[in-house]
Amino acid sequence: MHIRLKRFAEQILFASNIFIAFLLLFENKLVIPPWLQTIGRMHPLILHFPIVILLLAMIMEFFRFRTENSANTFYRNYSQNLLLVGSLFAAVTVTMGLFLSREEGYSGETLIWHKWTGSALFFVASIIYFVRNKRWYKAPIAKSAALITVVALVLTGHYGAAITHGENFIFEPVSSQKEMAVVPLEKAEVFNDVIKPILEQKCVSCHNPEKMKGELVLTDPKSILKGGKTGKLFVPGNPQISLLLQRVHLSINDKKHMPPIGKTQLTTEEIALLSIWVKENATFNKKVMALPATDSLRVFAVARLKPASKEEEVYDFSAADEETVKKLNNDYRTVSEVARESPALSVNIYNRSAFNASQLDELEEVKKQIVSLNLNKMPVKDSDLKSVSKFENLRKLDLNFTDITAKGLKELTTLKYLESLTLSGTKMDFKDLQAVIPTFKNLKTISVWDTGIASSDLEKLQKANAKITFIGGFKDDGSKPLKLNLPQVKNSSTIFAQTIPLQLKHPIKGVELRFTTDGTEPDSIKSPVFDGKTVLTKNTTIKTKAYKSGWLSSDVATFDFFRSAYKPDSVNILFPLDRVHQAEGDKTFFNTKLGVIGANNPAWANNWAAVKENDMALVCEFKKPVPISSVGVHYMVEEDTGIFPPQLVEVWGGSNPKQLKLLTIFSAQLPSKGDKPSLKSVESNFKTETVTYLKIVAKPLNKMPKWHRDKDKKALLLIDEMFLN
Incomplete structure (x- = not known):
């Protein structure tokens, strides 16, 4: 029975090698159904098994040929079985990982390295298992094989951790402290030295070029401004309607809460910094010391960049009993030392639904140490x-x-050592607060943003209490109108077959959307108001603006809609696509998915197919002949990085794939030096031809213009969609 089971396992291992090799070869053609996505997401749960088992197997393999081990039957059999089990678990893990990698949000160089080191680890372990009993397999080979496997194991784990937690996950606490310490206050910038470190520590592990959850990247200003799948990340000047702050303030049990449950959460100070930064228009190049001295963002930033003296405060009380402190920790309260060897304690109470005053009274035994x-x-x-x-x-x-309320603060005036008090988001009455604040003898900072205290009243409080720093800045006083953010399109795709209802939206209620279809910019008087009744029947450029009384109108949002009446039953690509940018292979050109601008943004590679050395040539087949009278191509232009329009597009058609006739030849306009990156389309109309086969050849620009830094070199051609009518 044991021998049969072992042989069966060996057959599964052999078949797994063939299966995984097949997945790797045809990965770009894989379409993963939802039930397989569920299996793929078990990858992080299973991966620990092969790591541990293979590591033990390789240790035993390394020492296998020692005299006492080579003569030990149990050692030989146990190490062989351990390697077999580890290899099988590795096969399952690699398969799950390949399924998971096909989901949206996983891309980039780190993913490629993780995929290939993991696959190599599996293949090497399998080869060792199948050859380890050969006569030529001696101690030097066994030791080398074991070391190679361990190296592959370490590299695979490293790249996997980089995808999950970010590249600098292990050393981030040390490196971030070093970076914080060396930034001179007079040179510190609000975004680079205050806001960006928060994003790097709490957000970037899931929103980076290697792992773009929600198509959102938070590693650079351009990507941050672009936003993600659900729209812009924030509305400059208005944190209340900004997605960033909305997600942060959701209940931690809400699936949309960010960071998600299980991840390190933002602190109150970090949330305040992000909110004030957005409130003050979310600039990326302003220096901290350029802000007014009483500005809330400056106060928070200075406190963060220039922490109080590191000299430990000397307390006149002894430490609490360790067992007592341990008993006071439970599911809704943490009690811990402020610093090592310090008698002072810090208490954090959470779980709103379970809170009652008795949780405070239970701290009686350590009241002096808190x-x-x-x-x-x-x-x-x-x-x-x-x-x-x-x-x-x-x-x-x-x-x-x-x-x-402010009246209740009278109970705290007996706290003679109280230095910092945060009251943000509470219902503070100005007169009551004005009366009670002077009774605090040692208070240095008080946070009152989002309390209803007007800016003018905050100035009065600051003037009357010069020794206290008041942190406010969350309520708009109405003196400066806010600008509406851009309208959005609700249609899941802007490519349609025959007709499509125009669907526009705006996150702010009561907004009026006006639009045009003739390429002109909309205004607030003559342009039609969007009422949801507009139906598009042809290629149309929609330009729209948002208007609302008391607000500044939004900028113009432009949406291109494309008609594509026919979709081929099959597509065959004649020449290889660019190795890096293959998108969905032959499905790319008729999947109704348009790419976005940005050669440095990995998101664009998901929808764009590219060629440089070859023509982009494909043959479309229709099971039933169709009448074709126009062909269009959608492409990207980014002259700075060498991405140019097609030099020439040829369209051939007919009923026999070997006897096609030329239907049309057309070209696209070349960009000028310094043109901004853009998405464009070019279309050619011709006499209607009924075809079963349609061959489209798009040729990349053979020589870039003389003014380009790579003049005379061949350009890169990026196409994401073709339109057949």
Whole structure:
């Protein structure tokens, strides 16, 4: 029975080698159905098994030919079976990984390295298993094979971790601290030195060129401004309607909450920084010290870039009993040391639905040691502050988004060491706050954004309490109208067969959308108002603007709709596509998916097919003959990176693939030096011809213009869709 099972496992391993080789060879043609996507997503769950098992197997393989081991039957059999099991698990893991890689959001060089090192690991382990009992397989070969396998194992794990957590995941805590420390305050920039580190630590692991969840990349300003699959990331000047802040403030159990549950969450300070940055128009090149001295963003940024003296504060109380502290930690509360060897404690209470004042009273035994208390988003009321006032050595108290009022703060005036108080998102009355603030003797900073305190009242508070820094800036005082963000198109695709209803939308309620179909810019008087009744029947460029009373109108949004009446039953590409940019192979040109601009953005490679050394030539077959009278091509132009329009497009047609006649020849206009990157289309109309086969040949520009830095070299041609009418 044991021998039969082993032989069966060996046959599965052999078949797995053939199957995985097949998947790798024809990966670009794979279409993964939803049920296989589910299996693919189990890749992270299974991968630990082959890592551990193969590592143990290779250690045993390395020492296999020692005298005491080579003569040991149990050692030989156990190591062989271990290698067999590890190889089979590796086969399952690689297969799942290949399925997972076909999902949206996985791309880039790191993914390629992870895929090939993982596949190599599996093939090497399989080869070792099948040849390890050959006569020529001696100790030097066994040791070399074991070392190669371990190296492949380490590299595969490294690239996998880079995809999941980001390239600098392991050393990020150290490197980020070093970077923070060496930035001189006078040279520090708001985005590069304050905002970007937050994104890198909490967001980039899922939103980078290698792993674009939601088609969103957060590694550079251009990608951040572009946004992702669900639209723009933020509306400059308006954090309340910005997707970035909306997702952050969702319940952590909401599937749209960011960062997702299980990932390190943003701190209150980080959320405040992002919100103020968006509120102040989300600039990318402003210096911290160029902001006004009392500006909230500057106050937060300076505190982050230039932390308080690293000299440890000396406390006049002893440390709490370790067992007591351990007992106080539970599912809704954490109690921990502020610093190593420090008697001071920091308390964080969470789980809003389970909160009650008794959780504060339970801290009686360590009330002297508590110097920091976080009650953010808890249903804390004025009556609960009496319990807080018992923590006599409290230095920092966070009460953001609680139910307290300014009157309740009177209970805290006995806290003579309190230096930092955050009240953001609470219902503060100016007069009550004005009366109570002077009674705090040692308060240095107080956060009151999003409390209803007007800017003019905030200035009065700051003037009357010069020793306290007030952090505000979240409520718009109406003095400066906000600009509406761009309208969006609701149609899942802007390519249609016969007709398509125009569907436009805007995230802000009550907005009026006006549009044009003749290429002119819409205005607020003459242009038609979008009412959802417009139906398009031909190629149309839609230009639209958003208007609303009390707001500045949006910029013009442009959407191109293309009619393509016929879709071939099969497509055969005659020459190889560019090795890097193959998109969906022969399905690329008629899948109704348009690419986006940006040769440096990996997203565009998902929908664009490219050629440089060959012509882009394909033969379309129709099971039933169709009347063709026009052919169009959609392409990208980015002259700076050598992406040019087709030099020539030939269209051939007929009923016999070996006897096609030329139907039309056309070309596209070349860009001028310095032209901005763009998406364009070119179309040719000709006398109607009924065809069963249609051959389209698009030739890349043979020599780039003299003014180009790569003059006389062949250009790259990128096409994502063709239109047949």
